[in-house]
Amino acid sequence: MATHSDRVAIVSASVGAGHDGAAAELERRLTADGLVVDRHDLLDLLPAGLGRAVRDGYHRMLVRAPWAYQRIYTGTERAGGSGPAARALLRAAEDRVLRALHPGIGAVVSTYPGASRVLGNLRLAGRLTAPVLTYLTDFSVHPLWVADGVDVHLAAHAVPAAQARAAGARDVRVCGPVADPRFHPCGTPERDRARARFGLPYDAPLALLVAGSWGVGPVRQVARELRDCGAAVPVVVCGRNEALARQLAADGIEHAYGWVDDMPGLMHAADVLVQNAGGLTSLEAFAAGLPVASYRCIPGHGLTNAAALEEAGVATWIRDPADLKGVLCDLVDGPLGPRQRAAGLALFAQSPDDGPAAEIARVHRSGPPSLPTQPGARRRSRRRRRLAVTGTVACAVWACAVGTGVATTYDAPALLHSLGHSLDLDLLAPGHDHAPEGHHS
Secondary structure, eight states: OOOOTTEEEEEEOOSSSHHHHHHHHHHHHHHHTTOEEEEEEHHHHSGGGTHHHHHHHHHHHHHHOHHHHHHHHHHHHHHTSOOHHHHHHHHHHHHHHHHHSOTTOOEEEESSHHHHHHHHHHHHTTSOOSOEEEEOOSSSOOGGGOOTTOOEEEESSHHHHHHHHHTTOSSEEEOOOOOOTTOOOOOHHHHHHHHHHHTOOSSSOEEEEEOTTTTOSSHHHHHHHHHHHOSSEEEEEOTTOHHHHHHHHHTTOSEEESSOSOHHHHHHHOSEEEESSOSHHHHHHHHTTOOEEEESOOTTHHHHHHHHHHHHTSSEEEOSGGGHHHHHHHHHHSSHHHHHHHHHHHTTOSOGGGSHHHHHHHHHHHOOOOOOOOTTOOOOOHHHHHHHHHHHHHHHHHHHHIIIIIHHHSOHHHHHHHHHHHHOOGGGSTTOOOOOSTTOO
8 A cells, every 4th residue: 555645544443432532633633734634433344244243242241241341351461462253353354444544545543452453464464554553542551452563652651651562562652642622721710601501509519420421330329429428519421321310310419411512611610520431531631630530440441540540640549438538528629639630731731743643743754664574464365254254243243142141141150151162262261360460450
């Protein structure tokens, strides 16, 4: 694929909103720099329309069987990569991704681990000559983020950069996070106007509780704990989980919203953010000058992000419910709040010439470095591709059946036994319960 001087592609995935949110802001910045940007959703490029099944299966596992997601996350973290079914699915997507890219593309950016794997394989095989960059959207870096063949990994902070290097990334650059420019610090007049727009009390401390675009995790429990501890009035954003918003209203939580288009305004109205996943919303809170607390985090990346954010000094991880009131009071009125606010704003202190979009543009201009070609890497024959797709369909159908029906029907040992034998993922066996080393939870 011959490169062209003014075109960049971004490959994300509509799994939650964080990966797409980072892609959208990168697109805005690159477009402002005069580049033509193509956006692609990896889930739309999976064969046989399997993207929706993958997204729905992941969502249902987080909601109905979070313990299974934790086992899978921990197992693949320890193994340094994904299982055979996921690898087959991503291999089957390579041709479709390559066809989606403009033939004169100058650089390709991934904001999703699966996309990095696909693009890295294409680079290693010599089928994609444009440089490939991965923008790490999380503060903790699961090994799935680090793919052979990716030329450059971009990190928001030294903590995720160190984790990426430890996972094998060869060129990691710290260039800060990205957030919509509407997220910025505000003064008292703007805060009062924001509270008036949302009908929030003027004279009470407000704790903005978020749980991602899907509204997953023990949100009802946390909302009640916030209300009952008396440190702040809970203001809950449920994302697309409208049922959760109705349940919170029935619980007596006065300020509960579904999908909110004006999240910058809601952050301007709040005094502290309480989150459970550590994704894009946390970065937006840092940009808005809002102190952040991690509490009752979801399994997998929710826990590892909480640890990484705390290690970086930009968020506090509340592990013990007995500490909830004290920590929130310290963040709202004590010395911890200003310290953490300053640390979060410092992430965005770099000049525009040093940010992620500027780094992408520099790599784009310099062209791709040479990469070793995998021995024997050639375009698969049509027959082998058909077999791979057929196997992938079978694996995906099986995975969705397990992730939705079996996870809610069988007990934990039975499901782990089924997962282990059917997909040959011995990492999920009950005997492999040890927590990974280092900061990971």
